[in-house]
Amino acid sequence: MSEMISINPASGERLGTWTALEAGELDAAIAQAGERFPAWSALPMPERVEALRGLASSLRERSGTLARLATEEMGKRIAESRAEVEKCAVLCDYYAAHGPDFLVDTMVASDAGRSLIAWQPLGPVLLVMPWNFPYWQAMRQAVPATLAGNTVLLKHASNVQGCAAALEEVFRAAGFPEGVFRNIPVGSDAVPRVIEDPRVRGVSLTGSEGAGRAVAAAAGQHLKKTVLELGGSDAFIVLADADLDRVVEQAVKARFQNNGETCIAAKRFIVEEAMAEGFVSGLKAAIEAMRVGDPM
Structure with missing residues (x-):
C-alpha cells in the first residue's frame, strides 16, 4: 500500500495524505467508467451541453476554495490560481456554445454515393496529468472528451491529489x-x-519526454489511441527594432509566469547583437528586483 503526500512548497506544511488505490479498487473504478459509458454517450447532446453549463457554474461557485487549494498544493500566486479556475469555467462555456458544431458529421466528396467523417466517442479514456496547472491541464481534455460522450479516468500528479479530488467533486x-x-x-x-x-480505449498525457515514451510504448502495444504533449525548448527572439523596455517586461513574464512552471515558458533568449547588451542588462535588473513572497 503506497501513499501520496501533499506538501505546501511555500511553507513546508504537510497538507494531506492519500492512499493509492489497491488493485481491486482500481478495477472497480475502471469498471464504473465502462459501465457508465453507454448511457452517457447515448444522452442527447443538449443534455450533455447543459451539464457543461452546470460545470462552469460549479467552478465559479467554488472559485475561492479551488484557487486557495491550488496555491497551497503547488505554490503559484493566488491571483494566478483564481485565473486558472476562471479559465476552466470559460472553457466549459466555449464548448457548451461551440462543441456540438465540432461533432457534426462532415460530408466528404468521393466517388461513393455518400461519404462522411463521423465523430464518435471511444469509451473510457485515461488522462495522465501534471501538477503545474492542476485544474486546467485536466479540464482542457476532460471537457471536450465528456461532451463527445466519453467517460474519463484522471490519474493526476501525486503532489496535487487535493486538487484532483476537488475536480471530481466539482463534476458531481x-x-x-x-x-x-x-x-x-x-x-x-x-x-x-x-x-x-x-475497457480503457485511449490515453492522453501531458508531461516529460520520458513519461511520453513509456505511455506511447504501452499504448502502442495494446493499439490504444494516444495524445501526447511533451517537453519543448521555446525560443524568445529579440530583433533589433524591438522596444527594449517593453520586450524586457515581456521576457520576464514569459519566463516567470506561473512560477516559471509552464510548458510554454521562454527557455532560450535569442537576441540580435545590436540589442544584446541592453537586453541582458535590463533582464538582469528586472530579475534581481523580483522577490519571493507569500503566494497568498
Whole structure:
C-alpha cells in the first residue's frame, strides 16, 4: 500500500495524505467508467451541453476554495490560481456554445454515393496529468472528451491529489453521473495496467519526454489511441527594432509566469547583437528586483 503526500512548497506544511488505490479498487473504478459509458454517450447532446453549463457554474461557485487549494498544493500566486479556475469555467462555456458544431458529421466528396467523417466517442479514456496547472491541464481534455460522450479516468500528479479530488467533486456537484469523471489516486507504476485494460480505449498525457515514451510504448502495444504533449525548448527572439523596455517586461513574464512552471515558458533568449547588451542588462535588473513572497 503506497501513499501520496501533499506538501505546501511555500511553507513546508504537510497538507494531506492519500492512499493509492489497491488493485481491486482500481478495477472497480475502471469498471464504473465502462459501465457508465453507454448511457452517457447515448444522452442527447443538449443534455450533455447543459451539464457543461452546470460545470462552469460549479467552478465559479467554488472559485475561492479551488484557487486557495491550488496555491497551497503547488505554490503559484493566488491571483494566478483564481485565473486558472476562471479559465476552466470559460472553457466549459466555449464548448457548451461551440462543441456540438465540432461533432457534426462532415460530408466528404468521393466517388461513393455518400461519404462522411463521423465523430464518435471511444469509451473510457485515461488522462495522465501534471501538477503545474492542476485544474486546467485536466479540464482542457476532460471537457471536450465528456461532451463527445466519453467517460474519463484522471490519474493526476501525486503532489496535487487535493486538487484532483476537488475536480471530481466539482463534476458531481454539476450533476454529472457518478463515473463519467473519476479521479483515480494511483502512482505512475499503475498507468501501464490501466492502459492495457480492454475497457480503457485511449490515453492522453501531458508531461516529460520520458513519461511520453513509456505511455506511447504501452499504448502502442495494446493499439490504444494516444495524445501526447511533451517537453519543448521555446525560443524568445529579440530583433533589433524591438522596444527594449517593453520586450524586457515581456521576457520576464514569459519566463516567470506561473512560477516559471509552464510548458510554454521562454527557455532560450535569442537576441540580435545590436540589442544584446541592453537586453541582458535590463533582464538582469528586472530579475534581481523580483522577490519571493507569500503566494497568498
